[in-house]
Amino acid sequence: MSYIKSLLIKPGHKVRLSKIDPDFTAGFKDDQSTQDKMAKHTARLRDLQYHLYAEGKQSLLICLQGLDGAGKDGTINHVLGAMNPQGTQVHGFKVPSKEEAAHDFLWRVHKVTPGKGTVTIFNRSHYEDVLVVRVHNLVPKSVWSQRYEMINEFERTLVSSGTRILKFYLHISPEEQLKRFAERLKDPARHWKISESDYSERQLWPEYTKAYEDCLSKTSTKHAPWYAIPSNNKWFRNLAVGKIVMETMREMKMKIPAPTIDIDDIERKYAAAVRSAKKMHRELNRID
Amino acid sequence: MSYIKSLLIKPGHKVRLSKIDPDFTAGFKDDQSTQDKMAKHTARLRDLQYHLYAEGKQSLLICLQGLDGAGKDGTINHVLGAMNPQGTQVHGFKVPSKEEAAHDFLWRVHKVTPGKGTVTIFNRSHYEDVLVVRVHNLVPKSVWSQRYEMINEFERTLVSSGTRILKFYLHISPEEQLKRFAERLKDPARHWKISESDYSERQLWPEYTKAYEDCLSKTSTKHAPWYAIPSNNKWFRNLAVGKIVMETMREMKMKIPAPTIDIDDIERKYAAAVRSAKKMHRELNRID
Helix, strand or coil, X not given: CHHHHHHECCCCCCCCHHHCCXXXXXXXXXXXXXXXXXXXXXXXHHXXXXXXXXXXXXXXXXXXEECCCCCHHHHHXXXXXXXXXXXXXXXXXXXXXXXXXXXXXXXXXHCCCCCCCCEEEEECCHHHHHCHHXXXXXXXXXXXXXXXXXXXXXXXXXXXXXXXXEEEEEECCHHHHHHHHHHHHHCCCCHHHCCHHHHHHHCCHHHHHHHHHHHHHHHXXXXXXXXXEECCCHHHHHHHHHHHHHHHHHHCCCCCCCCCCCHHHHHHHHHHHHHHHHHHHHHHHHHC | CHHHHHHECCCCCCCCHHHCCCCCCCCCCCCHHHHHHHHHHHHHHHHHHHHHHHHCCCEEEEEEEECCCCCHHXXXXXXXXXXXXXXXXXXXXXXXXXXXXXCCCCHHHHCCCCCCCCEEEEECXXXXXXXXXXXXXXXXXXXXXXXXXXXXXHHHHHHHCCEEEEEEEEECCHHHHHHHHXXXXXXXXXXXXXXXXXXXXXXXXHHHHHHHHHHHHHHCCCCCCEEEEECCCHHHHHHHHHHHHHHHHHHCCCCCCCCCCCHHHHHHHHHHHHHHHHHHHHHHHHHC
């Protein structure tokens, strides 16, 4: 579990993204050599989510953040796609609708937080309100700078009601981003995912870096930690996120509820009734 | 594709459930011999859902109905779990909340129908309002008997806006249900799923049979067909539902959108800007 710890942003720690190597793989070599581990994570995640669902007392919220091309969609598909869609939701946050914009920035987010027994993944999240909003000066500094504490308290509120929170920042290099954009453009199944704004946003890399550094530094808390995931290698990103989610869900120690009835008791009680229902059923069919 | 057609409830046809063999497997032998087919369905479903999502013009609504133990949860997990959770939602309908009960029976359903590009699975659905509601006399016949036409028109409204609808009735025998209840009770991971009401509901098997027969007869339409899936064998149920969903999504002929930008054009336009951003990024890091 040691490499996982090294990815955690320690609460109160001042993050410098330049110190985090996006090519880091914790000594793992490649996709092939980690496939067994990945398969184990997948099976374990499926089990754990079933336990969460069955227990119905806790929930898990996973926030995914990263620049365009960092691999948010891929992470959802590969790691979290392991779970049963029943009891799992993904919410994407795009430009707010008119109704959403008419409320505070946490309003649309709060509505879709996970209910007991479920896992919710945010593909982008309330953190955009201290990232894109800050970089593009959509609100003045006096507004966005107050949001870190609001977010911390909002998340504490969720945690106090039985929600566990995990936040992943997917870290890639500018070169890797450009490579991924080019790959998407050349792939007829994925070229629709890219637009000119992806390229113009690239020019703001330094501004986004500053905004992410402040965000991670100010909002990685004990109750809702950030992990910075080196993501130039997709297989390592999937491995690391899968392992962190798995370890976290293990710590949640879900318990399958006890049975509410006794089988022998039930069989005695309903045997006669069941026989008569079957008889009625047969008679009903004979009438035809 | 012939065995699929035999499972379709033809619009206007009067259904007799006693004529449908819950053990039917269309000549397929067992789980083992159909695993290759299942794997192909799974891969194909994943692709098709990606195309639906990418296109963003159509949606798919799948309604799952069946008595307790018929396999609704299992179908979602095995067949529809093949899809990416991003763009897929599952909604379960339980006893209506106070707010839901204060509205017409389609209100809570309408709110969660799939948006363009997405697949939504209803685990139980608006059909409970002509099934459990009828069997337990929760509203008078004069009320529930009018709902079939309301449902047909509601579904036509969804279809007219680009939603494709598939409805599956999972058909099991009373003996198979009892066997599954007993299995659940004996399995510590699943005994929580069963309660005394499951056994008391069994006594109403003939009433549910009548209610399902009317429901399937009156609401299998060209625009929103019902399929009756023989479900005593879980592997056949998964195979058949998977194939029907796959064939239906193929008919939807999704198209990946054309690219909005030209790669050479973009690279020329942004090469200088990107170089300068990288330079700024390096300088920013040097300042440390």
